[in-house]
Amino acid sequence: MCFDHDALPPDLPADLVLRRLAGGAAAEVTELQSDDGTPFSAALARSPQPGGTGVVILPDVRGLYRFYIELAERFAEAGHDAVAIDFFGRTAGTGERENDWDYWDHVRQTTPEQIQADMAKAIDLLRERGSATTIVTVGFCFGGAQAFLAATNAALPLDGAVGFYGGLSGERLGIPSPKDEAGATRCPVLALFGGDDASIPAADRDVFAAGLQRSGAEHEVVVYPGAPHSFFDRKQEQFAEASEDAWRRVLGFLGQVGAAQRT
Numbered sequence: 001m002c003f004d005h006d007a008l009p010p011d012l013p014a015d016l017v018l019r020r021l022a023g024g025a026a027a028e029v030t031e032l033q034s035d036d037g038t039p040f041s042a043a044l045a046r047s048p049q050p051g052g053t054g055v056v057i058l059p060d061v062r063g064l065y066r067f068y069i070e071l072a073e074r075f076a077e078a079g080h081d082a083v084a085i086d087f088f089g090r091t092a093g094t095g096e097r098e099n100d101w102d103y104w105d106h107v108r109q110t111t112p113e114q115i116q117a118d119m120a121k122a123i124d125l126l127r128e129r130g131s132a133t134t135i136v137t138v139g140f141c142f143g144g145a146q147a148f149l150a151a152t153n154a155a156l157p158l159d160g161a162v163g164f165y166g167g168l169s170g171e172r173l174g175i176p177s178p179k180d181e182a183g184a185t186r187c188p189v190l191a192l193f194g195g196d197d198a199s200i201p202a203a204d205r206d207v208f209a210a211g212l213q214r215s216g217a218e219h220e221v222v223v224y225p226g227a228p229h230s231f232f233d234r235k236q237e238q239f240a241e242a243s244e245d246a247w248r249r250v251l252g253f254l255g256q257v258g259a260a261q262r263t
Contacts (some may be wrong), residue, residue, distance in 0.1 A: 040086050
């Protein structure tokens with residue numbers, strides 16, 4: 001399955017992800033409470049254009065920091081309400097994350113079940129505060145792995161999942177391996193990888209793609225030759241062509257998933 005990513009709305013520049021539009025949407029940083037009573041941080045950006053697909057952003061191992069708050073704003077400017085969440089309310093408290101902090105102990109204390117419970121609350125927020133009826137999660141690195149795992153949970157109201165260089169072997173992250181769980185995928189998936197990402201070898205991508213095929217879910221796996229891990233969040237300027245193409249694909253995916261749910 002190839003999603004139609006070639007056409008953006010005519011008033012949106014192709015490099016929207018790389019810059020902010022004047023007068024664009026501003027995110028509201030707030031706190032949500034998961035079912036176990038844990039407060040966690042979230043940043044909500046609402047689009048002035050109703051009817052888009054709602055987006056739950058799952059950050060990388062650093063949690064909620066400025067890049068992902070601004071990314072929620074970019075989604076809102078593109079017509080999609082978006083909320084970025086922090087994973088570490090249970091162990092590190094609330095608040096915006098800096099780029100570099102001692103996150104590994106906190107990463108290892110999270111579970112997919114906890115993250116998916118937090119995602120459910122973020123979905124509730126999108127539905128309560130916005131107009132979205134279709135929901136897609138977009139995750140990066142650790143968050144990308146979590147997006148792939150969330151796509152296998154039939155109890156989670158997701159209509160699609162996007163993973164940027166999501167880890168496919170869960171051993172280092174202390175989670176089930178998405179490549180081994182892919183056969184249970186229940187919604188459309190767009191997976192974006194760097195060809196020079198040593199942490200996600202081609203063999204793992206092949207196993208993951210085969211699992212997606214077995215699941216019967218619509219999917220597309222895209223590999224950018226020469227691009228490293230984190231090409232979109234940490235190295236966007238150096239890999240602008242890959243980043244712009246990935247952004248175009250994500251927006252196309254959101255549009256197609258939303259249209260499919262409306263028919």
